[in-house]
Amino acid sequence: MPEKQTRKELEQRVKRAFRAFCFSLFGFFILIPPGYLSYAQDNTKKEVLILNSYHRGYRWTDDITEGIESVLRAESEDVSLYIEYMDTKRVSDERYFHQLHEIYKHKFRDLSFDVIISSDDNAFNFLRKHRDEIFPGTPVVFCGVNFFKGSDLEGHDLFTGVNEEADFKAGIEIALRLHPDTKRIVVIDDRTTTGMKIHEKLMEIIADYQDSVNFVLLEDIEMERVQQIVKGLTPDSLVFYTSFYRDKSGKFFEYDESISLIAKRCSVPIYGAWDMHLGYGIVGGMLTSGYFHGEAVAKIALRILQGENVRDIPVIKESPNRYMFDYSQLDRFGISLSELPKGSIVINKPSSFYSEQKRLVWGVIASIAGLTFIIFILSLNIFKRKQAEERLKEAHDKLEERVVERTKDLNRTNEQLNLQLKERKRAEEALEKERNLLRTVIDNVPDYIYIKDTESRYLVSNNAFARFLGATTPEEVIGKTVFELFPKELAPKYYADDQEVIGSGQPLVNREERSVDQTNKSVVWNQTTKVPLRDSSGNIVGLVGIARDITKQVQAEKALRERTMALERSNKELEQFAYVASHDLQEPLRMVTSYTQLLARRYKGKLDSNADEFIAYAVDGATRMQEVINALLAYSRVGTRAKDLEPTDCNAVLERTLDNLQKAIEERGARVTSDPLPTVMADDIQLGQLFQNLISNAIKFQGEESPHVRLSAEKSGNEWVFSVLDNGIGIDPEFTERIFIIFQRLHKRREYPGTGIGLAISKKIVERHGGRIWVESKPEKGSTFYFTIPIRGENSHE
Ligand code: ADP
Numbered sequence: 054m055p056e057k058q059t060r061k062e063l064e065q066r067v068k069r070a071f072r073a074f075c076f077s078l079f080g081f082f083i084l085i086p087p088g089y090l091s092y093a094q095d096n097t098k099k100e101v102l103i104l105n106s107y108h109r110g111y112r113w114t115d116d117i118t119e120g121i122e123s124v125l126r127a128e129s130e131d132v133s134l135y136i137e138y139m140d141t142k143r144v145s146d147e148r149y150f151h152q153l154h155e156i157y158k159h160k161f162r163d164l165s166f167d168v169i170i171s172s173d174d175n176a177f178n179f180l181r182k183h184r185d186e187i188f189p190g191t192p193v194v195f196c197g198v199n200f201f202k203g204s205d206l207e208g209h210d211l212f213t214g215v216n217e218e219a220d221f222k223a224g225i226e227i228a229l230r231l232h233p234d235t236k237r238i239v240v241i242d243d244r245t246t247t248g249m250k251i252h253e254k255l256m257e258i259i260a261d262y263q264d265s266v267n268f269v270l271l272e273d274i275e276m277e278r279v280q281q282i283v284k285g286l287t288p289d290s291l292v293f294y295t296s297f298y299r300d301k302s303g304k305f306f307e308y309d310e311s312i313s314l315i316a317k318r319c320s321v322p323i324y325g326a327w328d329m330h331l332g333y334g335i336v337g338g339m340l341t342s343g344y345f346h347g348e349a350v351a352k353i354a355l356r357i358l359q360g361e362n363v364r365d366i367p368v369i370k371e372s373p374n375r376y377m378f379d380y381s382q383l384d385r386f387g388i389s390l391s392e393l394p395k396g397s398i399v400i401n402k403p404s405s406f407y408s409e410q411k412r413l414v415w416g417v418i419a420s421i422a423g424l425t426f427i428i429f430i431l432s433l434n435i436f437k438r439k440q441a442e443e444r445l446k447e448a449h450d451k452l453e454e455r456v457v458e459r460t461k462d463l464n465r466t467n468e469q470l471n472l473q474l475k476e477r478k479r480a481e482e483a484l485e486k487e488r489n490l491l492r493t494v495i496d497n498v499p500d501y502i503y504i505k506d507t508e509s510r511y512l513v514s515n516n517a518f519a520r521f522l523g524a525t526t527p528e529e530v531i532g533k534t535v536f537e538l539f540p541k542e543l544a545p546k547y548y549a550d551d552q553e554v555i556g557s558g559q560p561l562v563n564r565e566e567r568s569v570d571q572t573n574k575s576v577v578w579n580q581t582t583k584v585p586l587r588d589s590s591g592n593i594v595g596l597v598g599i600a601r602d603i604t605k606q607v608q609a610e611k612a613l614r615e616r617t618m619a620l621e622r623s624n625k626e627l628e629q630f631a632y633v634a635s636h637d638l639q640e641p642l643r644m645v646t647s648y649t650q651l652l653a654r655r656y657k658g659k660l661d662s663n664a665d666e667f668i669a670y671a672v673d674g675a676t677r678m679q680e681v682i683n684a685l686l687a688y689s690r691v692g693t694r695a696k697d698l699e700p701t702d703c704n705a706v707l708e709r710t711l712d713n714l715q716k717a718i719e720e721r722g723a724r725v726t727s728d729p730l731p732t733v734m735a736d737d738i739q740l741g742q743l744f745q746n747l748i749s750n751a752i753k754f755q756g757e758e759s760p761h762v763r764l765s766a767e768k769s770g771n772e773w774v775f776s777v778l779d780n781g782i783g784i785d786p787e788f789t790e791r792i793f794i795i796f797q798r799l800h801k802r803r804e805y806p807g808t809g810i811g812l813a814i815s816k817k818i819v820e821r822h823g824g825r826i827w828v829e830s831k832p833e834k835g836s837t838f839y840f841t842i843p844i845r846g847e848n849s850h851e
Pocket of ligand 1: 750752754779782783784792797798799800806808809811836
């Protein structure tokens with residue numbers, strides 16, 4: 054049976070490959086088949102003869118041989134097989150058997166076998182006849198003997214075997230079970246020896262189905278006819294094929310050829326009785342299998358080889374038939390596998406790999422399971438490791454994050470610190486710079502700067518002070534006291550001043566004091582300021598002194614004072630002189646005036662015309678001189694004949710003044726008005742003179758309209774500001790200063806009479822009262838003269 058052989062070989066190969074695989078993979082044993090363990094305890098080779106009735110290539114015979122070999126070769130390597138084919142399928146006459154007898158007698162004369170296995174009837178019959186002669190005493194195990202009867206072995210010792218009995222009943226039963234609607238079964242067999250035996254058996258069985266199924270027997274018939282019949286069968290028919298090797302015409306067909314020719318034409322399912330027909334067109338059935346027969350007899354032979362007595366081994370009556378099917382035919386006729394009896398063998402199964410390679414598959418599955426388990430364990434380990442790694446990574450990441458954050462924090466703090474450091478450095482540099490600047494300033498100012506502790510001991514001195522003390526550098530001064538640096542007459546005083554400042558906490562400011570320059574021992578004047586020096590808690594820890602040499606200033610002030618006094622003196626003298634001069638000049642001038650006037654009156658027209666003119670000039674000149682001298686006298690009297698300042702009601706003074714000016718006011722048609730005026734500390738005569746000068750000028754320098762003069766006074770701070778406003782000709786701003794100078798006039802006498810002394814007197818009066826005088830004016834727009842009188846004491850009121 055080639056399929057079985059292929060499958061077996063494949064299984065062996067796979068086993069070896071798998072074993073190698075397992076070994077290489079695990080390094081320990083997996084699946085070592087028991088057949089690989091050494092069987093031969095006995096080193097003597099066992100000789101076995103297989104005597105086949107038929108030829109090699111006849112499938113039945115080949116299947117039996119394969120079945121025998123599968124057991125003997127696999128079970129024991131110490132068995133030597135001798136296979137003989139009688140070829141009686143092809144030749145089976147008496148003569149041939151006789152010749153075979155002769156040949157074997159000769160052939161095996163020197164050979165002895167431990168056991169003989171015979172297949173099929175001819176070999177069995179030959180051995181029954183000739184064994185004692187050719188193989189005396191050798192046990193025989195037979196198979197393939199159709200329908201064996203116990204009587205067949207009568208008189209034959211040392212024979213045992215397996216009965217071959219096709220189970221037609223079971224075959225028909227299973228066919229009808231799978232095709233319950235079957236009405237007709239066409240049985241095909243031939244008229245050979247075996248065919249006749251089959252016919253006999255069939256007839257016994259058919260009787261049981263008389264009522265249900267119609268059996269048609271195709272026996273003595275040509276192949277063509279068989280083909281025609283099976284072709285025309287109705288679907289309620291089945292074919293039961295047993296054997297059809299020789300037809301009516303005597304034509305011989307090989308087993309595969311016969312069934313193939315029939316199956317090719319047949320439209321209904323064909324059931325068989327021998328497995329050698331399976332795969333050539335039959336659906337299957339309860340089949341007699343050469344391979345299983347071979348296996349069965351080989352197992353008996355093995356028992357004999359292992360020492361069992363053949364007499365103790367009975368003939369196996371039950372033929373090792375099996376339910377066997379062809380998947381392609383099952384599929385063709387719509388029969389599912391589940392309908393088949395349990396344990397059925399199905400060939401051509403598409404998914405039969407598992408069933409064929411069950412061990413391999415399970416081995417692989419076991420390996421895979423083992424591997425899976427290992428993989429699982431490893432995966433678990435990997436998973437756990439990964440988890441641990443992840444945890445570690447997480448922890449690491451967190452740690453890194455924290456490190457990064459901490460680093461950032463540190464960087465920030467560092468930056469801040471750096472910034473602070475930089476700022477501090479900058480501040481220190483700035484401080485240092487300032488200190489240097491301060492030190493430079495302190496060292497280079499001409500003033501004396503020093504710091505003393507509470508014991509009047511010098512802690513700091515600048516260059517100027519060190520020089521003043523006669524030292525070359527400030528360091529020479531540091532640590533010394535005033536007693537070591539100043540003369541005896543000065544030191545105690547300075548010490549006392551220091552202690553006063555330190556004790557009281559009150560500064561001594563700008564004290565002018567005499568001192569002695571220790572460089573040249575010259576007397577100098579210093580202006581000294583001493584300020585208490587406090588620590589951060591406010592405690593006095595010494596003093597800071599600043600002194601300035603004001604010797605030159607003191608000397609200049611003294612000189613100025615002296616000059617002012619001299620000036621005042623000379624001024625006084627001058628005023629006195631002016632007064633005396635003008636006063637004393639009045640008398641002779643009056644003489645000149647009165648006599649020239651007398652001359653004019655008495656001799657007018659009596660002398661020549663020039664004389665009249667000359668006399669007129671003389672009179673005019675004398676008059677003018679008188680006016681000038683009067684004015685000068687008046688001017689000098691402001692200083693010399695002054696009264697003390699008393700509270701003076703300005704309204705009363707104004708009233709008197711207007712009385713004096715009444716004539717001029719009337720002549721010019723002037724209007725003089727006034728706001729209420731205050732009472733001020735003044736010399737009322739001089740104040741009247743001031744009012745008169747200003748009002749008379751306001752009337753005199755009248756413009757195109759009749760004069761209007763207005764007086765008023767306003768309090769401003771500590772003084773009264775008086776104003777005299779007119780609508781006269783006004784003054785060019787260029788001359789507003791000049792007009793207050795004595796004898797300064799802006800007009801000719803012919804235009805406006807006057808001496809040019811009125812405003813000079815007014816200025817002098819105002820200044821004598823401690824005030825100022827000025828004018829604001831524009832030509833043609835009138836003028837306003839302002840003067841101030843200081844408000845003094847309680848006597849000043851409005
Ligand atoms: P006099 O009036 O005698 O000329 P003053 O000293 O009084 O002398 O005045 C000086 C000059 O100031 C005047 O000559 C005049 O030119 C000018 N002046 C004074 N008062 C006025 C005024 N109210 N309007 C215009 N000019 C004035």
